[in-house]
Amino acid sequence: MTTIVDKFEMNHRIEKLNRSTSSRLILSKVEGLKNKLKELNLDAFLVSNFYNIYYLSGFKTLTSNEREAWLLITKKNNYLFTDARYYENIKYQILNIKNSSQKSNILIAKLITPQKNLLQHLQEIIQQEQITKLGFEADDLKFNEHQKLTNTIKLIPTEKLIIKLREIKDDNEIEKIKKACRIADHCLSEIIKTIKVDQTEKEIAFKIEFWLKNNGYDLAFYPIVAIDENSALPHYDTKTNGYQKVKQSSVILIDFGAKYKDYLSDITRMIFVGKPTTEQLNIYNILLNAQQKTIKGLRKTNDPKKIDAFCRKLIADNRLLIYPHSTGHGLGLEIHEYPKISEKSTDAIQKNQVFTIEPGVYLPRKFGIRIEDTVWMKEDNKPEVLTHCLKNPIVIEF
Amino acid sequence: MTTIVDKFEMNHRIEKLNRSTSSRLILSKVEGLKNKLKELNLDAFLVSNFYNIYYLSGFKTLTSNEREAWLLITKKNNYLFTDARYYENIKYQILNIKNSSQKSNILIAKLITPQKNLLQHLQEIIQQEQITKLGFEADDLKFNEHQKLTNTIKLIPTEKLIIKLREIKDDNEIEKIKKACRIADHCLSEIIKTIKVDQTEKEIAFKIEFWLKNNGYDLAFYPIVAIDENSALPHYDTKTNGYQKVKQSSVILIDFGAKYKDYLSDITRMIFVGKPTTEQLNIYNILLNAQQKTIKGLRKTNDPKKIDAFCRKLIADNRLLIYPHSTGHGLGLEIHEYPKISEKSTDAIQKNQVFTIEPGVYLPRKFGIRIEDTVWMKEDNKPEVLTHCLKNPIVIEF
Numbered sequence: 001m002t003t004i005v006d007k008f009e010m011n012h013r014i015e016k017l018n019r020s021t022s023s024r025l026i027l028s029k030v031e032g033l034k035n036k037l038k039e040l041n042l043d044a045f046l047v048s049n050f051y052n053i054y055y056l057s058g059f060k061t062l063t064s065n066e067r068e069a070w071l072l073i074t075k076k077n078n079y080l081f082t083d084a085r086y087y088e089n090i091k092y093q094i095l096n097i098k099n100s101s102q103k104s105n106i107l108i109a110k111l112i113t114p115q116k117n118l119l120q121h122l123q124e125i126i127q128q129e130q131i132t133k134l135g136f137e138a139d140d141l142k143f144n145e146h147q148k149l150t151n152t153i154k155l156i157p158t159e160k161l162i163i164k165l166r167e168i169k170d171d172n173e174i175e176k177i178k179k180a181c182r183i184a185d186h187c188l189s190e191i192i193k194t195i196k197v198d199q200t201e202k203e204i205a206f207k208i209e210f211w212l213k214n215n216g217y218d219l220a221f222y223p224i225v226a227i228d229e230n231s232a233l234p235h236y237d238t239k240t241n242g243y244q245k246v247k248q249s250s251v252i253l254i255d256f257g258a259k260y261k262d263y264l265s266d267i268t269r270m271i272f273v274g275k276p277t278t279e280q281l282n283i284y285n286i287l288l289n290a291q292q293k294t295i296k297g298l299r300k301t302n303d304p305k306k307i308d309a310f311c312r313k314l315i316a317d318n319r320l321l322i323y324p325h326s327t328g329h330g331l332g333l334e335i336h337e338y339p340k341i342s343e344k345s346t347d348a349i350q351k352n353q354v355f356t357i358e359p360g361v362y363l364p365r366k367f368g369i370r371i372e373d374t375v376w377m378k379e380d381n382k383p384e385v386l387t388h389c390l391k392n393p394i395v396i397e398f
Numbered sequence: 399m400t401t402i403v404d405k406f407e408m409n410h411r412i413e414k415l416n417r418s419t420s421s422r423l424i425l426s427k428v429e430g431l432k433n434k435l436k437e438l439n440l441d442a443f444l445v446s447n448f449y450n451i452y453y454l455s456g457f458k459t460l461t462s463n464e465r466e467a468w469l470l471i472t473k474k475n476n477y478l479f480t481d482a483r484y485y486e487n488i489k490y491q492i493l494n495i496k497n498s499s500q501k502s503n504i505l506i507a508k509l510i511t512p513q514k515n516l517l518q519h520l521q522e523i524i525q526q527e528q529i530t531k532l533g534f535e536a537d538d539l540k541f542n543e544h545q546k547l548t549n550t551i552k553l554i555p556t557e558k559l560i561i562k563l564r565e566i567k568d569d570n571e572i573e574k575i576k577k578a579c580r581i582a583d584h585c586l587s588e589i590i591k592t593i594k595v596d597q598t599e600k601e602i603a604f605k606i607e608f609w610l611k612n613n614g615y616d617l618a619f620y621p622i623v624a625i626d627e628n629s630a631l632p633h634y635d636t637k638t639n640g641y642q643k644v645k646q647s648s649v650i651l652i653d654f655g656a657k658y659k660d661y662l663s664d665i666t667r668m669i670f671v672g673k674p675t676t677e678q679l680n681i682y683n684i685l686l687n688a689q690q691k692t693i694k695g696l697r698k699t700n701d702p703k704k705i706d707a708f709c710r711k712l713i714a715d716n717r718l719l720i721y722p723h724s725t726g727h728g729l730g731l732e733i734h735e736y737p738k739i740s741e742k743s744t745d746a747i748q749k750n751q752v753f754t755i756e757p758g759v760y761l762p763r764k765f766g767i768r769i770e771d772t773v774w775m776k777e778d779n780k781p782e783v784l785t786h787c788l789k790n791p792i793v794i795e796f
Binding site: 001060062063064065066084085086114136138139140141142143144145146147157159206209210213214220221222224234235237239240255257266323324325326329335336344356358360370 | 399400458460461462463464482483484512534536537538539540541542544545555557604607608611612618619620622632633635638653655664722723727733734742
């Protein structure tokens with residue numbers, strides 16, 4: 001795998017990339033941020049986060065953890081800074097955008113080289129556009145990156161600006177998440193058919209991964225497949241562990257999601273191999289009832305703290321231990337977004353958010369039950385469940 | 399997928415994790431860091447980076463981009479801070495370490511809760527151990543994380559402290575990398591047999607991924623499979639693009655690596671479908687000669703800048719365009735580590751480093767050739783190539 005060029009300005013050499021590359025470099029999402037900047041009295045905003053850059057510009061680099069691109073949104077313009085490995089492709093895509101009627105939606109690509117780095121580009125634009133108040137992502141920028149920029153540029157820290165815009169999905173995003181949910185449903189129904197005694201947790205996780213990728217999709221995250229006592233661990237690490245086997249009588253927790261065009265789904269289902277015990281069935285039914293009532297509860301309040309407390313109370317009222325995790329979380333491009341459905345949440349549930357509802361009951365050393373769906377707030381107080389895989393207890397008998 | 403608990407201290411509920419979990423929580427690597435701290439006159443060091451925490455402690459959380467653990471190395475002790483989802487597992491592993499003779503190698507686990515967060519734990523230890531100079535990873539800690547800690551704790555920024563320790567591999571790490579190289583060799587030889595006309599780049603990449611995972615290994619990074627003109631793009635994104643097909647006469651660049659027990663390999667080979675043209679063969683042979691001479695050149699200098707310049711000159715002397723990327727990069731737990739083999743490198747090549755040598759020749763709109771091996775510096779000035787897949791031009795004729 002090659003690393004970035006040290007010296008050579010390659011823009012004259014690197015050729016236009018494959019034309020099948022997505023050309024969604026029209027910045028349909030940038031207006032929301034510009035409004036926010038006005039509100040906060042900022043002249044411009046530097047975006048460093050990989051997902052936020054993608055969300056605003058449609059531009060994605062190969063890795064999410066190496067700084068390969070930056071975005072600067074000013075009152076007048078939108079700039080993308082990247083190196084020679086990506087620059088020509090971007091330029092080419094921009095040339096191909098014909099239907100961009102608004103100037104404010106056009107992206108200006110700037111080439112980063114050792115001779116002209118991000119700081120130098122920024123200084124130039126700051127002078128040209130007379131920017132004095134430049135916001136940045138304090139929850140993303142590293143300490144040393146901030147130090148390098150702040151010597152000459154006055155930076156104003158902000159937190160969660162774009163991720164809070166991301167919590168309200170547009171029609172296009174909803175469609176992708178819906179599809180990701182349908183894919184997860186389909187995948188799970190196929191995988192259930194293949195479960196056999198003596199399969200390990202890892203094998204089942206691999207089957208899920210293979211099914212998704214073989215059908216042209218991807219994992220939302222590495223699946224949690226937890227058998228018997230491992231299912232009592234809410235955050236069981238199947239990748240590192242995963243050697244527990246399916247027995248003639250087993251409880252299997254499967255928590256996974258599909259990725260479709262960069263958008264995710266998230267679902268948890270329980271599979272009983274052999275006849276479930278009365279205790280298991282009782283807990284399953286109490287939990288299912290609590291989960292369904294909680295989803296219905298979204299019709300009555302938009303306060304996630306209340307939703308969270310409501311769900312926990314339904315479990316506690318049945319003298320069961322309440323779960324050591326939140327009741328749910330937003331999702332979209334990333335698996336953990338806003339709103340948080342938890343006791344300390346400061347969010348409000350709104351139209352066009354998408355989040356999970358996923359209570360669980362965990363009996364240490366015995367088993368755990370979790371039931372999770374992805375839910376879309378179609379209208380205020382009108383939740384729609386997007387994951388449709390059966391919630392009657394799934395029982396496999398050999 | 400569950401998110402972290404908001405309130406409940408779950409240590410009394412969460413059960414011991416699966417016993418197959420690696421119990422390498424003996425901190426064999428921590429002495430190197432402690433020596434470094436003495437040198438820098440630091441009393442303690444806060445580690446935030448996922449890979450650095452794993453390297454020093456053997457402890458790994460589910461995700462690398464959400465802060466789920468922190469490590470504090472003091473003169474006397476080593477502390478790991480994590481939340482309820484991981485805490486009991488850690489405690490259990492520590493109890494099971496019987497052969498830790500040195501106290502300095504023992505890990506003390508501390509539970510993070512909303513009632514007692516990282517900052518509060520740190521303040522307590524700082525007082526107990528009278529720490530005044532606390533170093534941190536300025537190239538990893540976020541601006542806002544620093545702000546939260548620095549209100550009450552004096553923090554001293556450092557850069558690249560642990561990643562520079564990681565560049566010298568021990569015997570155990572070398573063995574894992576060797577195995578990762580053998581796996582990549584084996585995988586590639588199997589994949590070559592399956593290449594057919596009309597296969598897409600994505601399909602070939604998927605076959606590589608499937609072969610590795612089906613055999614219990616993993617990808618080092620998403621493979622670059624670039625056919626014909628796409629091979630002229632040094633950083634071609636097969637995942638986003640990848641629809642180019644193999645023709646009766648094609649050049650295929652495959653750049654990939656295997657992951658074995660968390661350690662990586664990296665290799666690039668060219669596959670010619672149908673008889674290569676004279677131009678292709680000429681360039682291939684010039685490049686192969688340059689790559690092999692460069693590896694031999696490691697016997698004569700330990701200056702990566704000289705190695706880099708030497709390789710580029712061999713290409714330029716043949717009137718070919720030199721490549722817009724570095725000649726090589728260290729690898730280990732991550733695909734881009736030290737040393738850098740590049741024009742601006744400030745590193746020194748030393749015994750027990752592992753890095754790539756990967757020059758390329760790229761003819762825009764036509765094709766590109768890159769040849770890459772993973773190289774181990776067995777002794778000073780004694781390089782050993784670890785990737786053994788054939789370097790005669792690989793030709794498939796149907």
